[in-house]
Every structure is written in C-alpha cells, then in structure tokens.
Amino acid sequence: MNESVYRSVNYSKTLITELMIPSYANFGGKIHGGTILSLMDKVAYACSAKHAGGYCVTASMNVVDFLAPVEVGDLVHLHASVNHVGTSSVTVGIRVEAESIITGEIRHTNSSYFTMVRLDATSKKAIPVPGLTLETREDMRRFLEAMKRKELVQEYKANFKNTVDSLDLDHIEELLKDQNCQIQGA
Template identity: 35%
Template sequence: MEAKKTSQSKTIMTDLVLPPDTNYHGTIFGGNVMAYVDKVASIVAMRHSRAMVVTASSDSLDFISPIKTGEAICLEGFITYTRKTSMEVYVKVEAEDLLTGEKRLTGTSYLTFVALDENGKPTTVPPIIPESEEEQWHYEGAIERFEQRKKRRDARKERQNQKGE
C-alpha cells in the first residue's frame, strides 16, 4: 500500500462560538470542544484511509485556555502515525479573536482510529509521510504514546480479570 503525505488528510474547521455554546462563564462547554475534536479527527482518519472509521481511544484532551463567546474555534487535525489498521490523529484547538486576528492555543488531543471495511472488520491503512517539522516531531513520539496506551489497556484488563476471580 502506497504511503500518503500528511497534507493529503489534514483537516481544518472553524466555527463561531455563540451564547448557546457556552456556560455561565461565557466560555465554550468542554463537551462541545470534545465533539469538535472527535469530528475533525474522524474526517482526518477517513480521508487518510478512505474507509469508515471508529474511535478506538482518546489519550487526552488538554484544555489550555478557554474560548469565549464571539470568538472563533479553530481546529486543525492530521495523521501523526499509522500501524496496520489504526491511525493516530493529533488535533490542535485554537481560539481566534475575529476583530484583531489574534490566535491562541486552547487545547490539544491525540486520538486513535481504526479503519473498517464494508463488513465492519479492521482493514489496512496506508503509511504516513510527515512533511513539516511539527509533523515529524509528532511522528517520532508516536511509538512511545502507543506503548503508553498499550500499558493502560493491559492494566485495565488485568484489573477486570482480578475482579472476576
């Protein structure tokens, strides 16, 4: 299977934060940000694999600063690494003051998706070719993040097995 460049699946989404999207502090609900992140990451994974995908894990969503009513929420996602049937996706969330053009980082997240064939079974995905320094940095750290996920899954399985005894 031929490798694909990161730019071939990179996805950018922007939306305006309105009062119904916010809490009593006038900042966007965290759950709304999570939904945006999952949506953008899903599009990235589908563009890369050209297959249906499911979210296998979300490592974290680190909230760095709030996004206020009237600001734009800007999300950028790209594939950071692939295995046989899975893809790690990085999503960066920024706020933009639409009057000044000032942007600030408000969140980051890594998610893992599995590509599915027409029968709902995992299917092979193309390798990724990182292009920028940022993409290369995420690519180089992917194996360590994969190992951390595996340890977390194994520990959870072990706890479940101990409870079942």
C-alpha cells in the first residue's frame, strides 16, 4: 500500500441493520449474545475491509458488556467506524442499538472495539493499511482513546504475567481460602 494514502473516518463508516427473528433467541426468549457478537464481527469486517481496501481478519475484540436485552422482532442497528489505524491494523468502534418496531424505542445494547488486521490474499501475511484522516475533534478524541486502550492492554498483560509468575504456589490454599471454590485431590 502506498504510504501516502489516507482515508477519512466517513469513508468507511458502516451501518448494518438486521431483523431479530425467533431462531436467534436463546432459552430465555432474548436474542442470543452469540448472534449479536457474530453481527458485530461482520460489521467490523465490512468497515475495516473498506478502509484497508482488502481482506481483514479479527485479531481481537475489546470487552463486550451486554447493557440491555434484544427482543425478537427488534431491528438491530450496528454502527461501525474506524477509530484508529496502525501499520497493518484497523481499530473499529461499534455501537449496537436495538429498535422496537412497535414503540420506536431505541436502546443502546452494546459497544466494543474490534482490532482487525489486513492480510495479503496470497501470502496471508499482514500488510500495511492506509492512514486515517482525522477531520473532527471527535475523530481525534477516538483516535487518542484507541491509543490509550492499546497502551492499557499492553500494561495489563505485562502486569498480569508478572503477578502470576510471582505467586507463591506453596501457599495456594491460603490464596484461595476466601474464594468460591474447593480444592480436591491437589
């Protein structure tokens, strides 16, 4: 990819709307979380592939909190936009909203960030993506937030590894005594 290529956030903004049908429901009668996650992955792909100009794969997704249930018969709107780009990665912000066709009420049900990586079609190796043109203060804010999230994830991974590596396993029973678990046959 020519390094002087830049694309705006608006260039690849993507909206997918899907009707929630009975076969998407879980045993509780609400739309299965896996259905929502699959739709989020689909919109992340569409948005990132458009920005990148080629095939992208999901590298990671940030925490997905289910804020409100989605009902059979709702329209689910998935809004996606590129928040950040690296050398070969695209961070896509996704907002999921459920709309009741009957009442017109719109509920924010989920938000997440997917990191997608552009791959060469032949070698399947990561290749560069276009840069991102930031046109508004909101674009800049989202770009900076994505940078901070990436930094915090790297920090968390390093801290977690250090914490686990430093556990005194000779005293494991003491570490677990106030937890909701039992030790059997250890």
